[in-house]
Amino acid sequence: MQYSNQRKSSLITLSLCFVTTIFEGLELQSMGVAAPHIVAELGLTSNEMGVIASASSFGLLVGALFAGMLSDHVGRKWVLIGSIFQFSIFSLLTPWAQSVDALTLIRFATGLGIGCAMPMVIAICAESVAPQSRIGVVTMMYSAIPMGGFIATYITLATEDWRNIFILGGIAPLMLTPVLIKYLSESNKFLKAQHGSGESALKSNLRGLFSENRALATLYLWLGFFCAVAILYMLLNWLPILLIGKGYSNDEASTVQLVFNVGGSTGAILLGWLMTRCRSRFIFAIATTGIAFSLIGFAMLEHHMLNAIIAGVMLGIFVNGLVFLLYGQAGAFYPTRFRGTGVGMAVAAGRVGAIVGPLIIGLLLSADMGESKVLISILPLVLIAGGVLHLLPSRSNTKPY
Template sequence: MTHQNKLPRGAATIALCFVTALLEGLDLQSTGIAAPGIGAEFKLAPAMMGWVFSAGLVGLLPGAFAGGWLADRVGRKTVLVWAVLLFGIFSFATAHAWDYPSLLGARVLTGLGLGAALPLLIALTSEAADPSMRSTAVSLTYCGVPLGGAIASVIGMMKFDAGWRMIFYVGGIVPLVVALLLFFLLRESASFRQEALNQAPADRRIGGLFADRVLGSTLLLWVACFFTLTVLYMLLNWLPSLLIGQGYSRAEAGIVQILFNIGGAAGSVMSGRLVDRDRAGLAVGISYAGMLLSLAGLGMSTSFALMLVAGFAAGCCAIGAQAVLYARAPALYPTAIRATGVGASISTGRLGAIAGPLVAGQVLAAGAGAAGVMLSAAPGLVVAALCAWTLSRRADPEEVRAGQALGTR
């Protein structure tokens, strides 16, 4: 009877986390989808548009760290509900921005909520899932992010009287409903409740990220997240504008963006399954090599058919690579610092996410075009691949057990 009760609880937690990830993905890509309309209405140059993209990412950085840190103290559920409310309210506020500064402010505050939510979704899912399916469960939750992006692309392709603002109305109202569902239906993590009976001192929670047994893995994870998210967010934010700049219609750009996100969902699930089968190194090799090839395809494709293939492959590999890192991250840390550890790695990655759109904006301003943007991403991807591959070999079961022992000392 006990086993029968655990399975529905775990499934409900994963389902709720997946739905929340859908909203996260919708909002994360909403600015990229709305960019042509925003740029036209506020008369923004490419460099200024780069700051609009990066404004939300600026909020993501402290949001991810603070959300994880708070969740290890007051609980995953409480912080997640408030995070969803926060990004819903300010996504709605984005639709009512009246000038450039108000637009930037709304995106920063939206980013705070989005940033706080993601590490909690990963921590909750990993703690709810069966150990043999933990990475798959995390990747299934994370695939909600690209699927949410696909929904954003569909909304962007539709003709609404509200224009570019419609996507932010959807991204503002729906999270308020989901926050109520989380409040009434989501159960607090059993692992957190157990850990709360024997709380670790606050300094050990952050210092544990740099303990001898996990220091190397922490640093590798941070570097890999930084460079992977640099490329991912460059694509998420600039891809529609780059395609339109290459002569494709808005509808064609939307189709490529949808395929990018569908590919991302497929890549996320594939990566999780490989990690659970102890093939993390293979997942890393496929993801990063595929990313380099697909970036070349996006920059040099001369036909729409090839662009569709390149878009799907880019999403599959870019989001698949990040899914490998997110699937591995919870296993590196004991329960007492798990959300903090995941949040810190996401925060570090957000530095790359901030840099990516800004670099792309400057490359375009210099006249290098889409091919130049794609080429500028290659060196960072090589560094990320080396770190991720090394991490996949270090994150063995003995290290996980050592990390668990550290948390119970």
Template structure:
């Protein structure tokens, strides 16, 4: 697999500039992803939302993420990473601002869906830029460093909730709309176009044929499986962990603190996942990461209603589940050549977003049937196991395959 937009000759200053900008974009993405959950207790009485309407409000953004991830990847490959990222930031910035001005439930759900489209489109571009801005040997940690910004942005949203700074729910969406739009101009001024120069052979072969060629079809299916089950676990926890902890006997402030610890530990886990991926023992490291995830889920499931015990278990789950995500996001761009990398990553992320819809629904169904917090958490252990097996097999497979080289485009960065 050949082709790319950056090379190993990229200057340290250029790489640092790129990573600073995309890290900021990832933080903003993480903030906007969790803004709805933070605002929900305040806006629900205003609109008189029923439980069903509240569920639709949450899931509308997730459905938007699915379509946005596919569209963002395609735009990235056709028009360049910079254009794709800026367009995505503008989309979710505009519709986040529009959310603050709605007056009906239908408008609220529609605006959240369109915000999700923009949020979904940003991530394939961020992953591709991070992977292509560094050498092959450091690609895993580069992607994980960028991705660490997402849980940090979520932690910022949690701090806003704990500090009571969102008395007017609209301020969250106004902030979530202004921040990405302010970042667009620096991205346009400080990043090169980051376009992919496709070879004629790649053009004639076609995108879908490249994604499902004899050499890539198994990697694609394993990647999809890892993303689907991994993100299913992650979003179940993001949506239901506070509720499960309160049901267990903790108060809301204690549950909020554990959720904050979960997010901060997740940022550390993301960095750890990148180091694992760049190690020579990546298969063993991946196995350790998912073993820790399974073990910490069991620990969280059996923990008594004790703040310290649940905080420790929550931190362990945060480290391992986000470390697993970092592994997957780091692996994804290595599965494809540069000409189809954005599309390949975007579709994989979209498949994962389907899991993010089903995860909360699974937990909701279990809770509605009278299952205890322990039973809900134990129920996702097999889900984590399946995702872990697929990821470890993919790591083993990629270890024996030639890696994609990063060529072309050095002149574009040198001029900036």
């Protein structure tokens, strides 16, 4: 009976986290999908759009840093619920912004909420399943992120009004919050491992990331996150504009973005499943090699819609799959007593990449570099990611909690 109740509680927790992650994905990709329409309506330059996109990522960085540490002391549940409330409200405010400054501030605040939510979902999922299942379950859980992006793209195509993305992205998560309050349980593993509070506990948690043979692995994980998330956000924010520059229409570019998200969900499920059966280094090698060949294929594309769709699916599989594998790795690597801090710091390292990546693409386009050369310029990050992830140990050398 006790096992049955634990299994039921775990399924409820994973289901609620999955729905939450769909809304995260919708909000994360909303600006990339809406960008061509916002640029046209407000008359923004590439640099201005890059600043707005990076403001959201900076908010994600700050949120991930502090939410992970906070959750190791007050718990995962209420940090998650508060973060959902925040990004919902600011999503609703986005359509009413009429200046670069207003959009930048609102998207920073939205990113702050999403940044708080992401480490919480990873930690809650990791702590609701057996240690040997954590990487695979968290990776597959994040197949919901591209599903949210798919919804954002579909809304744009179906309604022809970019504002609807942000209205839905605000109202739907707000409706979810009372359900989370009632049905989402605090992590039992967190409650058992809870210890200390205040400055001494914070310092202990930060030291834990580099103790017991974790130092190099933590640094490799951070660098892997930086490169992988930089690549993802370069494509999320700029892929439609790059395709339009190569001669595709707005609808064609949106369609490719849509299949990019379909590929992302497929990649998360497929690579997550493989991660439960194969060594992590092998799966990381498949993902980084797939990204490299897909980018080269995209760069060589002429205006051919079928080839663009195929390239979009493949790029979605490997780029999203790599990022979500890293989420799973971070959730599984650190023990419960400072899992929130460890996951938050790793996610924050990725957010630095998410800030830098879109800015680089904006600068390259402003310098009149062709779209194909811009895509090829992403390859060094792929090579660095492949190298450091090959050095990352398959699991922590410490006892899992």
